[in-house]
Amino acid sequence: MPIVSVPPPYRGPTRGEGRVPVEGATVRECLTAVDVKYPGFAALVLDAEGAPHGFVKLFVGERALTQDDLDDPLLPDDELTVIASIGGG
Amino acid sequence: MSGPTDDKLIRVDMTKQTVTVEDFPDEWKILGGRALSAKLLLAECDPTCDPLGPDNVLVFAPGVLAGTAAPTSGRISVGAKSPLTGAIKEANSGGNPGQHLMKLGYRAVVVTGQPSDAEKRYGIEVDGEGVRVVGADDLKMKWNYATCEALAGKYSKTASFITIGPAGEQLLKGASVATTDQDNRYPARHAARGGLGAVMGSKGLKYLSVDPARARVRQPADKAAFGDLIRNYTKAYQAGPQMFKEGTASVVTVANMLNTFPTRNRTSGQSEHVKALEGKRIIESFETNGGGMHNCMTGCIVQCSNVVHGEDGEYKTSALEFETITLLGANCDLDNMMDVADLDRLCDEMGLDTIEAGAAIGVYMDAGEMEFGDAEGAKRLLREVAEGTEVGKLIGNGTLATGTKLGHKRIPVVKGQALPAWDPRPLKATGVTYATSPMGADHTAGLIVNPGAQPEEYAQLSQEAQIVNAVCDTSGFCQFLQPTLDDIRAFYGALYGEEVTREQIADQGWQCLEDEWEFNNRAGFTQADDDLPDCMREDPIGPMNLVWDVPQEIVQAAKKRLPAREELFAGRATG
Structure with a gap:
């Protein structure tokens, strides 16, 4: 089962949970699955058009994803890492 | 060596x-x-x-x-x-x-x-x-x-x-x-x-x-090791997310979502004008007005500093940061990025802290002395600083002075210093930093953007962030490079040809905090000063109606040294 790694700024919706195992075959499905369990999470990651916000980066392992990779398949052992801006000025 | x-x-x-x-x-x-x-x-x-x-x-x-x-x-x-x-x-x-x-x-x-x-x-x-x-x-x-x-x-x-x-x-x-x-x-x-x-x-x-004229770059003891560190660190940074490559203003959107985009003297954590104040408005202005991103110092790989031009194509200000947009913008209920840029330039011209000035103007507006959203009025206040008028001096003397003079109740300060944008009601571990930092309310002293943190974690998270940021601010590294203690001690080791241990680098950060706390003790500060203002307890924020409710025993635990965890050495400086 893939795991979604939640950055600290986004652990409000997940009530402190940093790693969430989910059922999902693609990147998008896994993000949606986290949102089903923890409503409000997906809006922090994806904009109204379903693309990652400019301040969000997604990685599978060490591979950085682009907007075009959201429908890429995830394997059961994959970890999808969400990174968000965490400070500033 | x-x-x-x-x-x-x-x-x-x-x-x-x-x-x-x-x-x-x-x-x-x-x-x-x-x-x-x-x-x-x-x-x-x-x-x-x-x-x-x-x-x-x-x-x-x-x-x-x-x-x-x-x-x-x-x-x-x-x-x-x-x-x-x-x-x-x-x-x-x-x-x-x-x-x-x-x-x-x-x-x-x-x-x-x-x-x-x-x-x-x-x-x-x-x-x-x-x-x-x-x-x-x-x-x-x-x-x-x-x-x-x-x-x-x-x-x-x-x-x-x-x-x-x-x-x-x-x-x-x-x-x-x-x-x-x-x-x-x-x-x-x-x-x-x-x-x-x-x-x-x-x-x-x-x-x-x-x-410096033609003075040379300082030469490390171990040139090969120092060179390897520079190459590897730069390569890793550039392969990473580079969160600040469009400036700290890019944080506005997520800060608003997290209810930490203080609006109208912190009576709300979200602004109705967030679209107008998003960092992407600055990036878009590069196309129409000119300007762009640059580095503020020689040898910077973060390049987070924006150069903002006005609609006339002329230079207006640099850099327009998240904190400035929040305090001079949303906190005063402004709805135009160029107005905020004008206010930033005026603060730079007067030589004023944009956080303190924005918070002071927010209090001035909240007290009924000026309508929220009055951009021209805010600019006039800042110009009056140069003229030395009474109101100019009031704003220039900061948030506490302004609120006290006006008899206003909602004065968001700790130890007399205005709260930065990052709000301690959704971000309670950051609130512990504001309460305990020798500096007063200061996000660069130890920011923890983790609204899911649990109360039993607040003291440890705050203490670790305060140690890492104290060491970072000792090294000369910018917090936006986000170095770890291990990164910093590796550079020191190559610079002087002597290993700097984890214990030494952690001790340096803690000793810095202890020196500062001791200074404050001698100045007359007590535990009673390690607290947030009443308005943080009384004015709820966000849909969860969050208030500052962290008990003093948790706050004070951040000032007693805790055993070092792996997180202390892997944690990144953040401001």
């Missing part, structure tokens, strides 16, 4: 306008920036002194790595007893003066005393020939940009400057210390917090010029 040797420390007595230069102690070689300032102030400054009197001590201290080829490492700390908080204060800035002082081998400039004639103005010149105090009456009450333009005409093209504006000269408690950026020598970088510009003004000091 030894690394940089024969470093010096400059002492300037402003009572007599004399200079002495002494050897910098070898045992202090990995002390710089914030930790060096704290050590000097605890040893040499009477914590009970009048911060604007002759007994205060003003320190300019570049970080340990400044002047080397390490990336984004040239920050300079300014330290003194703060006229705003009455506590010890360190604020740091980018730009090039830190790099230039260190290339000349000067680890700090320590300024004491006060001229007998408060009407006189002076400058300190530092170059390869030595250090001199010179007259600067011709610059009296000049705004910062005009001051730097005049200095650029007087000094070599290789010189950089540290200046104050009219706010500092009037000894206003929200006054900043400006440093010039690398491109145009604009006074666009600021050691902003705590009123250190007023301390500089109290010593009759209008500027420092630092001209």
